[in-house]
Amino acid sequence: DTAVSQTPKYLVTQMGNDKSIKCEQNLGHDTMYWYKQDSKKFLKIMFSYNNKELIINETVPNRFSPKSPDKAHLNLHINSLELGDSAVYFCASSQDKYGENTGELFFGEGSRLTVL
Amino acid sequence: EDQVTQSPEALRLQEGESSSLNCSYTVSGLRGLFWYRQDPGKGPEFLFTLYSAGEEKEKERLKATLTKKESFLHITAPKPEDSATYLCAVRGGSQGNLIFGKGTKLSVKP
Numbered sequence: 385d386t387a388v389s390q391t392p393k394y395l396v397t398q399m400g401n402d403k404s405i406k407c408e409q410n411l412g413h414d415t416m417y418w419y420k421q422d423s424k425k426f427l428k429i430m431f432s433y434n435n436k437e438l439i440i441n442e443t444v445p446n447r448f449s450p451k452s453p454d455k456a457h458l459n460l461h462i463n464s465l466e467l468g469d470s471a472v473y474f475c476a477s478s479q480d481k482y483g484e485n486t487g488e489l490f491f492g493e494g495s496r497l498t499v500l
Numbered sequence: 501e502d503q504v505t506q507s508p509e510a511l512r513l514q515e516g517e518s519s520s521l522n523c524s525y526t527v528s529g530l531r532g533l534f535w536y537r538q539d540p541g542k543g544p545e546f547l548f549t550l551y552s553a554g555e556e557k558e559k560e561r562l563k564a565t566l567t568k569k570e571s572f573l574h575i576t577a578p579k580p581e582d583s584a585t586y587l588c589a590v591r592g593g594s595q596g597n598l599i600f601g602k603g604t605k606l607s608v609k610p
Binding site: 388424425426427428429432440442474476487488489490491492493494 | 591
């Protein structure tokens with residue numbers, strides 16, 4: 385049974401479109417994250433939610449909007465897609481805020497977004 | 501600015517050939533250094549947490565160590581299944597989120 389699952393795994397779309405990526409965790413964790421891994425392989429945090437509340441909102445364009453309907457789900461909606469949005473987006477979860485106690489984040493397998 | 505630099509970018513070893521990966525960092529108020537392993541097409545998988553200089557953690561053929569400015573991931577007698585990208589991350593700053601390095605891509609040939 386997959387701990388952190390994301391869908392879709394691959395997404396190819398045209399510039400200007402709107403798309404969503406869904407994430408679900410069955411670990412009972414309180415905190416969920418969205419990370420972006422660009423072509424240079426840097427993994428950078430975008431958002432963090434603790435118990436459905438936004439904790440971290442790094443400097444990302446407001447075209448990106450996270451939504452957490454409950455603490456097991458954190459979806460990412462992207463409006464007006466641009467070429468530079470092409471990347472792999474990872475969802476993750478941790479038992480506590482920021483993985484404070486152990487630093488252990490559980491990552492999904494990633495969603496590769498390609499904007500043409 | 502908080503920063504994590506990993507070297508080398510890529511490392512090729514023969515099976516059984518021990519080596520080390522380096523992670524140097526600058527962060528205001530370190531609150532932990534973390535090692536992750538990432539296989540192609542997968543998300544990172546947690547390996548270790550280190551909190552203070554002098555601390556060491558071991559898991560099978562891997563040993564992580566920490567000084568005030570850097571961390572090393574020592575791989576003893578590696579096997580082909582150790583091939584992966586190894587990511588280092590630190591937690592610091594006001595918000596405490598993890599800051600990742602670019603990783604070291606390790607290839608172990610039989």
